Amino acid sequence: MRYDISAFDKMISRAKRIAVFSHLNPDGDAVGSLCACCTYLASRGKDFVPILPNAVPDFLKFLSAGGRPIVVCEEDSQRAKDLAAGADLLICLDVSSPSRTEYLEESIVSSKAAKVLIDHHIQPSREFFDLVYSEPEISSTCELLFWLLMAMPDIGGDVNRLSMSCAEALYTGMMTDTNNFSNSVVPSTFEMAARLIARGVDKIGLQYKVLNSYNMSRLRLLGRLVNDCMHVFPQHGATCMLLSEEDKCRLGFRPGDTEGFVNIPLQVADVRISGIFTEDKEGGYVRVSLRSKRGTDVNTLARRFFNGGGHENAAGGRIYMPLSEVPAYFLSALDQYFG
Numbered sequence: 001m002r003y004d005i006s007a008f009d010k011m012i013s014r015a016k017r018i019a020v021f022s023h024l025n026p027d028g029d030a031v032g033s034l035c036a037c038c039t040y041l042a043s044r045g046k047d048f049v050p051i052l053p054n055a056v057p058d059f060l061k062f063l064s065a066g067g068r069p070i071v072v073c074e075e076d077s078q079r080a081k082d083l084a085a086g087a088d089l090l091i092c093l094d095v096s097s098p099s100r101t102e103y104l105e106e107s108i109v110s111s112k113a114a115k116v117l118i119d120h121h122i123q124p125s126r127e128f129f130d131l132v133y134s135e136p137e138i139s140s141t142c143e144l145l146f147w148l149l150m151a152m153p154d155i156g157g158d159v160n161r162l163s164m165s166c167a168e169a170l171y172t173g174m175m176t177d178t179n180n181f182s183n184s185v186v187p188s189t190f191e192m193a194a195r196l197i198a199r200g201v202d203k204i205g206l207q208y209k210v211l212n213s214y215n216m217s218r219l220r221l222l223g224r225l226v227n228d229c230m231h232v233f234p235q236h237g238a239t240c241m242l243l244s245e246e247d248k249c250r251l252g253f254r255p256g257d258t259e260g261f262v263n264i265p266l267q268v269a270d271v272r273i274s275g276i277f278t279e280d281k282e283g284g285y286v287r288v289s290l291r292s293k294r295g296t297d298v299n300t301l302a303r304r305f306f307n308g309g310g311h312e313n314a315a316g317g318r319i320y321m322p323l324s325e326v327p328a329y330f331l332s333a334l335d336q337y338f339g
């Protein structure tokens with residue numbers, strides 16, 4: 001992978017204060033790329049601030065954002081916005097558009113600072129940024145960031161010049177976005193993994209920390225969803241699981257608890273599309289997450305019917321209706337989509 005890094009390198013050198021952002025409901029790739037970027041900026045002696053719209057899920061809290069606390073907009077909205085406004089360089093990671101930062105969108109769009117986007121989603125909103133690194137044919141934003149950092153003059157392609165916490169954050173984001181090497185993996189992904197493991201990243205240790213460190217309530221929630229809240233549409237090879245506010249409350253749901261659930265129905269031979277629909281009463285919408293097997297495009301499905309988008313085999317969106325109406329809506333969307 002070869003990238004022209006000189007513009008980005010110069011922007012970092014010139015910047016006095018850098019604000020780094022990622023998306024709402026941050027996943028491993030969002031938190032991993034945010035932390036890796038901040039750790040790198042720290043190694044260059046830069047003044048920076050990591051900002052997220054809402055909190056980091058527990059299983060990712062071991063990652064360090066260059067030793068600084070992550071400012072969470074949902075917890076301290078004014079401070080997050082002031083810090084964003086005070087920066088002269090904004091770096092947005094793993095977001096196809098500023099709107100994916102939710103409450104921070106306005107601060108990003110209206111800022112006069114230089115803006116850089118580093119992302120792997122298709123059709124990014126380039127118009128908001130001065131410099132865009134967009135690579136949809138890659139596993140994750142963490143992988144793209146890895147290759148960008150490798151190309152930086154101070155790293156010079158030598159993985160040993162990346163700090164261990166930067167290397168771990170990059171590996172974590174790639175590992176989670178590929179569902180531990182099961183999807184969106186390209187040759188360069190293995191090359192990145194090989195280099196990071198040679199650097200000393202503890203692959204098994206990270207798996208235990210990130211993928212095998214859930215609590216019992218999450219397992220019970222999965223049981224409840226599969227047993228009682230899943231609709232199956234065999235005519236389309238589709239399933240959908242519904243997570244209500246009531247169940248969230250009763251089963252002690254915490255953000256991030258359903259991470260990976262949507263992939264599980266795809267383990268069934270005849271299932272090619274899986275959806276999980278999560279009620280958000282406060283937001284007044286139902287959050288949609290879709291996954292598919294190779295050859296079935298959920299990006300277009302999400303764009304047409306669920307006010308969202310993403311990748312061919314992993315997409316998301318939002319719909320505005322009571323949760324009870326979702327199965328019928330999902331079925332009619334599938335009927336129209338597959339004709």
Ligand SMILES: [Mn+2]
Pocket residue numbers: 029030094120140141177
């Ligand atoms: Mn990602």
